[in-house]
Amino acid sequence: MIEAVGLTKRYGDKTAVYNLSFQVRPGSVTGFLGPNGSGKSTTMRMILGLDNPTSGTVTIGGYPYRKLPNAPRQVGALLDAKAVHGGRAARSHLLSLAQLSGIPARRVDEVLRVVGLQDVAKKRSKGFSLGMGQRLGIAAALLGDPQVLLFDEPVNGLDPEGILWVRNLMKALAAEGRTVFVSSHLMSEMALTADHLIVIGRGQLLADMSVTDFISANSADFARVRTPDSEPQLREKLSSALTEAGGHVLPEQDGALRVTGLPLPRISDLAHEADVRLWELSPHQASLEEAYMRMTQGAVDYRSTIDQKAGLQQPLPPGAQPPMPVPGQGQPGWYAPPPPQQAGQPFTAPTPPSGPYGGAPAGAYGAPGAPGAPSAGAPNPYAAPAPQGQPPVAPAQPPAAAPAPAASAPAPADPTQPKDAR
């Protein structure tokens, strides 16, 4: 078990990690997510005693890492696959690590076989590809057969076979009762691998909850509605009808509408009343990626912009239209809004329904106990007939759009910590 309490790390006047507290439990894979530069690697280094925290503590099984007896036998880590001496052969590298913690040399050959590098064991790691280097790093982490494993971006550069292998490896390690803490940017991978998530942004904790809770707490499910392409006026008509009924409508790139806040039967009824034909009416469950993007959009430090090539462009020929920017995730309100329960405090862990919506009928909108997937206790909101007293969703929660991310960042980051650490 890994336990961090009030972990803070400052480099000069730059705060990399601020007041981070979390626990990583044995027996499950815990994902560690956050945008680039959010402090994931710094946190991992502090867990491993490489960096000293400015304040706060982090312990593994109750001990700070540097006080652990024979640490590599209790904790294995892949921090950076490049953290090897390129001039040393793979086997010599692992052997030197094994000798450091009194691990028999035959274990080295064993882990080389486990990661599939037995044929290049005598080759210098300088010539390794990214994926091979990653495998060597995983071999080093597995060397001590430890109870706690930390992996920083383990699937970087791996081929599809390798990704599948890592995914199964993580699950197998956790199923053996070990603590597995994995950071990754691949959301689809995390959705498949992790059971629990710890999300940080700008060095602060944004979420610490299970994957299903995370998705339902941060992104409502939506319905995709498509009207006949040939008659755009129908689309406008339906759009206004749905908005009037309290739905939140977002146009999609291909002309479909993304509707939140209304169950499917109600959308169908409204379309029928407005005399609009539908080509598609389908329920969609938000993905982990969407939930993650929605949560972290205010905490992204390094955001790409459209390449304008200002001053380098040929002047457009007269009459030509400049290309339209593709609508997408940069667009205000692109992400589905969170369920109403979290309206005021989107980044805190789910709490029992309380406040103005405490008496709202049926936890149909992803109440904390009810993940997005249909289950006995929480029926799919689109499958159930609409309760009449529904609170309006969209107007109450204008999505934290990002024309000025820096300005909007401190507000959603954490209402209990208004002071921006940077």
Next chain:
Amino acid sequence: MSTHQPPMPQAPAAAPDWQAAPGGTYSGYSSPIPIVRTHLGHALASEWTKIKSVRSTMWTLGVFILLVVGIGLLAGVAVRSSSSDLSGQNPLSLGFFGLLLGNMCIITLGVLTTASEYGTGMIRTTMTACPSRGRVLAAKAIVFFALAFVVTLAAASFVAMIQASLLEGHGARTPSTGEWLKGTVGVSLYVALLGLLSLLVGSIIRHSAGAITIMIAAVLAPLVIAMFMFASSMEKIRQVLFEYSIPNQMSVFYANSLSDSGPSGWDPLWIMLGVTAAAFAGAYALLQSRDV
């Protein structure tokens, strides 16, 4: 948590149960590989594996032997073939030039032993595998010092024996036991200590090129600076710089010092020992407190 928990979404009810488990007790998984208590011996074995599995060791030591033996033999043959009379000089002193140049190789290897780990990022892997940082530094120092001493001693002794036999009938006096000891063991200890100092500087600077430059400057700069101190008011400083420059200290082991005052006998070894000990203390303190 004593029970085996399958991966599943955390039920809120599980939290108190798990929080009640005291830290420090692992029962989730235990390895079949026996866990031993680690000590300096493990770190020594590891560092020995490391130093012998990189090519820079072979390169620097190879060039070192080439320089010491090659220059030593050339000097011996040249002096023998010339008609000049050595008039009672110590024949071992001809080994000085080779070792002076060879120093550079030992300095480079010493710096690389520590600084290359920082350059490649290997240090993070090492310090994760052995969080006791002082033990890693001590193991590196011991392994490197032993290797440097043995190689220097072998090369210096070989050259000394060849020269003693080459120049036997050319007016050179037969060296005494004390001179033999200083000209082989003494100077080898000095060179190995200089290499150890480089290793510690490498650990402090954490940058190969920077540390090598500093060490070569430390060897050469005092002599060069002293050369340009013409003013008589600086005569004293000039004298001190000359006498305590590393080349002059090395020549003391052959009793052909550039000056008559200053260190003599085994003094250079004690000076170098003191400097290295101070550097070790500094490197150790920095290693403990700095982030890796």
